[in-house]
Amino acid sequence: MNEAADAPLDCDVLVVGGGINGAGIARDAAGRGLRVVLCEQDDLGAHTSSASSKLVHGGLRYLEHGEFGLVRKALAEREVLLCSAPHIMRPLRFVMPHDPARRPAWLVRAGLFLYDRLARRAFLPASRAIVLAGHPAGAPLKPAYARAFVYADGWVDDARLVLLNALDAHERGATVLTHTRCVALSRGASHWSARVEGPEGGRTLRARCLVNAAGPWAARLAQLATGAASAQRLRLVKGSHIVLPRLFDHDHAYLFQHPDGRVVFAMPFEGAYTLVGTTDVEYGGDPGRAAITATETAYLCELANRYFRRQVGPADVIWSYAGVRPLLEDEAASASAATRDYLLARDTRGAPLLSVFGGKITTYRLLSEQAADWIGSRLGAARGAWTAHAVLPGGDLFGPAPDSRAVREFGRWVAALQGRHPWLPAPLALRWARAYGSRVATLLSGAACLADLGPEVAPGLHAAELRYLLRHEWARCAEDVLWRRSKLGLHMGAEGAAAVRDWIATELARVEGAVPA
Structure with missing residues (x-):
């Protein structure tokens, strides 16, 4: 393109x-x-922009640094964004286990009370306290954590x-x-x-x-x-994340507090995994070559082990990524406190x-x-x-204007999609719905059966989708497809990635070498 x-x-x-x-x-x-x-x-x-924590959030922890204006601004944008692209964004509930050694319960309640009211909420629920023993989010946690607070933010495919x-x-x-x-x-x-x-x-x-x-x-x-x-x-700060085998089965995420004052998220990721991050490390190298270090990996594993019953180590890490955030220099003492x-x-x-x-x-x-x-x-x-x-491409699930119905009834829209195309495997229908929203119609144009999507180049990835990504989404190589346009790279081995790489090379050579009639 x-x-x-x-x-x-x-x-x-x-x-x-x-x-x-x-x-x-x-x-x-x-x-x-x-x-x-x-x-x-x-x-x-x-x-x-593809190495974030993948959150649409006000930034609860920024309240501690007095950044009320930033939090208010971000909170006001959450639902605007969710309605503009309900296929690539969704509400996400966060569980924050209470650690009395870190903050008293009254202070956490006060922060969440403020978080709920700094900007108008149309459909995201208010925060509340829970007893972990009676909640699905309590089962994966160590028994030392008896209470928690739950609040709402959003997730995005960045x-x-x-x-x-x-x-x-x-x-x-x-x-x-x-x-x-x-x-x-x-x-x-x-x-x-x-x-x-x-x-x-x-x-x-x-x-x-x-x-x-x-x-x-x-x-x-x-x-x-x-x-x-x-x-x-600018203050260049590297944030790193690790992906682990799934540590819990429910659909909530966690916000954990580390003794050093940082907070780290643990979130459901790509069905079979848990995403844990992020770190905040001052960075002076080439931003294009940022990578997680062994120290950061150990730090994130240590924090996960502080809360989860199941213990993990660096050997359990399936994938990791790092990105450099260009923060405004405000002379904050630590990178995590920088605005x-x-x-x-x-x-x-x-x-x-x-x-x-x-x-x-x-x-x-x-x-x-x-x-x-x-x-x-x-x-x-x-x-x-x-x-x-306005909605982003594919976000017009129930019409051309942003509509909270598209957020609240996304599952119903997917069910209707499957009803129109019963031959489409349910996992593929859901993934396409999440990635492309209403533009699934373009991928399915002229298709009446699975064979019409072309050969399955790699597990779950058909030629029709690859052609769409090359023609409409600027994809040029396997990494573009497997790690940015999707996260299919997590679900296939080296053989599948090689097949995608070869298919793209052949297709680009065919298209770019074609002589117009």
Whole structure:
């Protein structure tokens, strides 16, 4: 889906960085009638934005650091996001076992009371206290934990959230250039000139406004753009997660408190697994090469062992991932206490430059809206803010407008899908429904039986889906498919991954080598 690279390209807005903030800004700006180019050096969401804890949440722990404004802002966005993409997001209940040595019960209750009321809730339930002995969440825990508190937040497929924003931007007229690096920038009074290099070679772009959404590389890109070091300092913090064999059978998640003051989540993941994370470690290396260390792995296992009856060690880890978060430098004593808020740095000394520093997934839409408001005011956008009342691709399960019914009745929608296609295996129907929402219709177009989906290239992965991902979602290799467009890599061995790799190579060679009639 990369555009041809044989001619200069003029646009209103050049967004550099294909993570969640860059994709969100590209989508919002394109929806306002602006000509947008989104340029990403790797795959969409390849780094920080696909290495999160996968939560749509207010950030309960941020209340302890006095970040009431950030928490309120994030809480107000939770249900907006859940309704906009009910296929890739869902409500999730969290169980927080009470450890009297950490915080008295009255303080936890007070924090949850505030968390419930800082922003309006339309359908997420209020927090409550439970006795663990009478609750399914108590069975996997050590008997020392007798009481707990339960509260609601949301879960999101972070990599697909980035992808759907880029896809919406593309369908609204934006040009999306993946695996394309911005290597040079020149600023004029009214235009930017950018040199980018991609799979088809180099090309020059002219843009009326430049958006620096390069995440951990934002300070470096700001210096490339202006020739001077950025005034805004970023604190690069690595967060790592581990995936373990399933430690519990119920559908709740856990929030655990460590004696060092950090909190760590343990969440149901991909049916057969439990996701545990995250760490907060100061990082000074290349953000593109971030990886979990043995110390971090041991730390997360130790914390899990503090709470769960079943004990685990590094040898039990099935998979791990790490990402570098670019946090605003606020002189906090520890990385875990550093703010997760964002800053939009506006520079009008010539053609407009907007740099995005910091942020978190839950506030990406609001950040994008504020960014597009400013861009629109500078460039004369034809339309104002619109994303609060729009769904992402595939989210229109019960109509074109966001609807909490799609969140509350997702299971009913899946059942109806299976009723229309009884030949579709139930696990495949559910996975496709979660990944593609209403766009399952595109994958199923013309199919009347399982054989119509083409050969099963690897377990649960048919040729029809692979072609869809290559044609519509910028997938270019097996890793794109198995670890970002899906998490099928967890469910298949090396033989299956090799089969996917070979199939994609053959398909790309066939398509790209075809001679038009």
